[in-house]
Amino acid sequence: MLTLTDIENAALRLQGHLLDTPCVESRTLSQITGAQVFLKFENLQYTASFKERGACNKLAQLSDAERRRGVIAMSAGNHAQGVAYHAQRLGVRAVIVMPRFTPGVKIERTRGFGAEVVLHGDSLEESRAHALLLAEEQGLVFVHPYDDEAIIAGQGTVGLEMLHALPELDTLVVAVGGGGLIAGMATAAKAITPGIEIIGVQTSRFPAMVNAIKGTHHPQGSSTIAEGIAVGTPGEITREIIARLVDDMVLVEEGDIEQAMVMLLEIEKTLVEGAGAAGLAALLKYPARFAGKKVGLVLCGGNIDPMLLAAIIERGMVRAGRLARIRVSVRDVPGSLAKITATVADAGANIDEVHHQRAFTMLSAQNVEIELVIQTRGRSHIEQVLAVLNAAGFEASEQH
Incomplete structure (x- = not known):
């Protein structure tokens, strides 16, 4: 059976070959979530992950x-x-x-x-x-990715480093795919601080370990933004350790993970892949559960396709109201579009895209529908832009 000694021996083998990555408090994320949040930056490893x-x-x-x-x-x-x-x-x-x-x-x-x-x-x-x-x-x-005691012991050094740096941590929130990271961290953490609470996080699209531990039957999806934890078959060794040492497992949605990724990029100036943001996603989804606790999160990886990252950032801007799609109907006469763009500019918004629609509309033939994608400062600013357009005699509404 895997022990703290195995993980301490692994730490000795790793010395000089890997980073002892920073583990620091995020004051802004602490304010947002209501917990005291400490981040372990495993995305700074040479291969950009704890693996x-x-x-x-x-x-x-x-x-x-x-x-x-x-x-x-x-x-x-x-x-x-x-x-x-x-x-x-x-x-x-x-x-x-x-x-x-x-x-x-x-x-x-x-x-x-x-x-x-x-x-x-x-x-x-x-x-x-x-x-x-x-x-x-x-x-x-x-070399199995998770169901091997030597692999699990190596991953457990993350927990060892976190509790050496921050012995006051009372909760660890860890992304779970096959379970190697949480099994190793739980073995180390429960041996060092027996009262520490350990929570595993899976995406609802790949809930295999949650089903295995809790006896639930959540259906499995086919893809997820957190492909690093998209594991359909949980490990046998890891499952036994999780059942014995992990306090609870929770599920998060794709939107929760995307939101967490954008927040880490914008607030912490750090790039994480979907699996790396799962821990923060859990804090955002279940704030009452973690309120007031000293929570350690592992930013377990930072490898993400740039095109996927671009899409996530754009979708994050839409969720935050920083990008909005509005529809304006107006009489189809020369200068109408110029008036609309001038009105939007006067309201302090920037136009990203314009789509001028005559044929595919239920409006009368004398009218034209103009769809704008605009950059704004947030939800209240969108309302201001719509109010200014309507006051100027246009029919304007936001499209979702």
């Missing part, structure tokens, strides 16, 4: 014969990069099997660390089966 802790601990314990044979892993990204980087550092051959849907940025970075990337399957389960087949064919050591 290299487990990979480094596992690879450091390979025998000379195993090192000569090489290793294989299956992963949608962060585990892949962790294994590839530390294998390269130790001079060990690494083969990584990735699902076909893996973001291009993760594939290229994994190749950049010297690994041989094999794209196979449309799910982690299919990739895993193929990786096990290749391991057998080529005599490679299979």
